Amino acid sequence: MNPEIPKRAVNILLEGVRRFPERADIALGLAHVQQKMGSQPECVQTLINLLAFARKDPESLRLKKNDRLPTEANQFIPEAIQGYSAELYQSESAESDALCARLCDATIEAFPDHPFAYNIKAALASAAGKQDEALGLLKTAHLKAPDDPLILLNLGDAYMKADQHTKAKESYGGVLKIKDIDESLKDQARDAIQNAESGPRE
Numbered sequence: 001m002n003p004e005i006p007k008r009a010v011n012i013l014l015e016g017v018r019r020f021p022e023r024a025d026i027a028l029g030l031a032h033v034q035q036k037m038g039s040q041p042e043c044v045q046t047l048i049n050l051l052a053f054a055r056k057d058p059e060s061l062r063l064k065k066n067d068r069l070p071t072e073a074n075q076f077i078p079e080a081i082q083g084y085s086a087e088l089y090q091s092e093s094a095e096s097d098a099l100c101a102r103l104c105d106a107t108i109e110a111f112p113d114h115p116f117a118y119n120i121k122a123a124l125a126s127a128a129g130k131q132d133e134a135l136g137l138l139k140t141a142h143l144k145a146p147d148d149p150l151i152l153l154n155l156g157d158a159y160m161k162a163d164q165h166t167k168a169k170e171s172y173g174g175v176l177k178i179k180d181i182d183e184s185l186k187d188q189a190r191d192a193i194q195n196a197e198s199g200p201r202e
Contacts, residue, residue, distance in 0.1 A: 009033050017046070021053050025063045028080055035084065044088075044099045047081050048106045055110035078107050078114040085120045097124055115144035119151055122158070131161050142171075149175045149185045156192055165196045172196065 013030035034043035058073035088100035107117035122137035156171035175189035
């Protein structure tokens with residue numbers, strides 16, 4: 001209820017990031033508070049700064065009690081940032097789309113082998129009517145993570161928009177071959193295959 005409290009928290013966290021740039025938990029905490037306060041440009045800049053540090057010196061990144069990251073930096077950091085990218089994309093405004101693109105570009109620059117940012121950038125491109133660009137980004141994401149069911153579904157959709165129904169069915173079919181995934185994803189793939197088969201022949 002007191003608007004001064006989150007401001008005070010931001011100031012403390014800003015000082016923490018300045019003193020301890022290797023502490024990923026402090027940077028992510030600052031980004032979280034900035035996001036909740038509606039300070040999206042500042043939130044994105046905080047995350048971009050974390051990505052820059054992670055790119056330069058990933059081995060020195062730490063969490064609370066100075067513990068090491070639970071997974072390798074090239075997995076932990078982009079996955080921690082993914083939620084922010086997704087929320088910006090879902091906001092569906094010109095400003096949030098631009099911020100989302102900035103964050104995705106910084107993520108790809110720091111961790112080019114992680115697939116998530118390519119997937120979000122493809123969604124942005126598709127929403128802007130740039131279907132060829134979206135398809136290219138999803139092909140790259142698929143190369144980085146060939147067994148990711150969401151990427152396969154999105155790639156299939158991109159092929160459908162390009163009227164490449166055979167390749168779309170191959171992508172959807174890839175989802176059915178993956179073990180230990182939510183059955184709803186396989187149901188989506190089956191429905192998509194049926195839709196592709198009912199479309200015009202190539």
